[in-house]
Amino acid sequence: MSLSVPLLIVGKSAVVGSDDIPQKFPGLIEKHIAAGGVDWPVIPGLSTMIDANPAFAQKAEPAVQEPPAAIPGQPVEPSPPASASLPEPPPAAPAAQPAMAETTVPEAPELAPSRAEVIHPASDTLQAAPSGMIDLTGDEPELGILDRIKRDLYGNGLAIVVLIAMVMTILYSPAVLKKTMIQKHRAIRPHYDWLIPLLALAGLGVAAYLSHVEVNQVEAVCGPVGDCNTVNQSEYAKLFGILPVGVLGLAGFLAIISAWALRRWGPGKLAYRAAVGILGMTAFGTLFSIYLTFLEPFVIGATCLWCLSSAVIMTTLFILALKPGCHAWCELKRL
Template sequence: MKRFLISLLLLIGLSSTPILKVYAQSNPPVVHAVLFYSPTCGHCEFVINQTLVPMINQYGNQLQILGVDISQQQGYSLFAAALQKFGLDRGGVPFLVIDNIYLMGSQEIPERFPGLVETYLAQGGLDWPNLPGLDNIIPTQTSPSTTTPEVMTALPITPPASPLATHAPESNIPASSSPTTDPLTTLTHQEKSTWRERFAHDPAGNTLAVIVLVGMIGALAWGYRLFQNTKGASLKDNWSWAIPVLCVVGFGVAGYLAYVETAQVQAVCGPVGDCNTVQQSEYARLFGILPIGVLGLVGYAAIIISWLVARFTAGRPANLAPLAILGMTVFGTLFSVYLTFLEPFVIGATCAWCLTSAVLMTVLMMLSIAPAKPALAKLGHKKKTGKLKRL
């Protein structure tokens, strides 16, 4: 992540506004492009590190890229206008526009953007794309000195070995008097959108997420009362086959999300929600390392294994397995509550695949309550019997 932040600074910088300008010098021929990105987007990190920064270094004064941060309201409005121009109902970042062509995702941009740059350079260069609202944010003179390439940014920081100089406009953050300021501590947004604004980005999907969230919280409360009042059930009965069936479905959902997160591809979303925005957020990986989809795969696999132990073995393992299933599903439901809360109120987008997994885990929790109580009673009884024998 540190490498990404430094590369992001080299490419586009950060300021108190969501519009960030990159200059690589302006000697003709020059190709111009616009990149819509989010600072918390893993796909953006990949594209910036692996494609755009190397291209900036390669082409130098022949490539100019304008970065637009969609995590801020003004940037999101420009992104929405761009999507509308291309006739798209929704789209994810990274989203790069060159001429009248849009490229989306960490697979299409690396594959096509270098070739397009070569083509337009051979044709004599290319002006900024015709996007709604773009003229209002690009100054009339976008060409810096031919001897001093620069990135317009609010940060007075020039990272070591940077091919681009930085400049801090007086209207933004004042320059620090310390030359050793850590850029990682200053890469923060000066304007945060409110939860209402984030919710409004995807009202239909976020409303559905809130409904699922309320349902999961209600299921947790109901499950607690059910555990106290139930007489118990056995996982050896036929009804318990619903548990592995639901786990198989959940395994498929988690497997697809794991593929999207690890292969850095665009997710196929349904009519409601914006899966790609969720999958490109910082919350798509646990501790910034483990993809949530992979964690789901492990969880569903562990539940199936525990069910097999409970159904086809006897003795202490058969009694421990229902408790293990209950523990895993309760944890999974609580974690799903956390993730589902983040979608409408923090990320501002909802993933239908994630909601499906959350519902599946909640149902699994409810199914595991009845078998867990007699299993717990049997373990307690055996413990007391063992103490009496020793006496």
């Protein structure tokens, strides 16, 4: 089941999301009631749905013609039925009749066709009613890249800065690997080894919260910058439309913590393999974070600070795992 953002259209006003609708909808109701009501909004397909729905068809009742007032002492000729549009023509040779008041029956007014009786020139039958979903994108121009960025200028600007930093880290990593391989006979240990489990635990907390938001379909607590709910409710919040990205991050950080424990306390060969595993997982996580961070400002048009935090944590873990992982790879080749 995919999530979506609620949209409410009243006249020419549109309110989006569970924050704007409760705040602005009551005011719109009062405004339009004071103005005497509001017509249906101009939405492609809405008029066809209304015309074809019997619940909206209001057929006009024919007007009943009141008989003319009788003149005392004189008989009155009965009026023709109200359904007749014109009186019957008089006979060709009428017999002599006593004088009577001349009565006329007004012409019955033409009834305006109701919504359900409108016949389009191209067809003598009503078009089939569309489904309950109405395509609102027909007349809406597609936003350009700059327009998407401007939708959340500060949040998207921060995402672009983080994206540039991650790309530079990946581009610089081959030089670090080359330098480490030259020094392959030196025992290389990270200077801040305990930062790896601490950062992984922080990333685990972020991923657990995002998993809770995506799986239980609740709104995220966002900061002053960004729009986490728009990102988490987009089609990109699930991998292949099935696996929530937060759950994937949860599994990744758990695997990194487990591999770090093996590298720290495991036997020689297993410890080397665990170090290489940490490097591989953090490299994949950083590349995947680059992809997700690119989507936020340039495709979705909104930025999630929780997602940026996870991306920064993963990139930092990749930097910390770079030299130990390369050294462990060289040692495995030598054994």
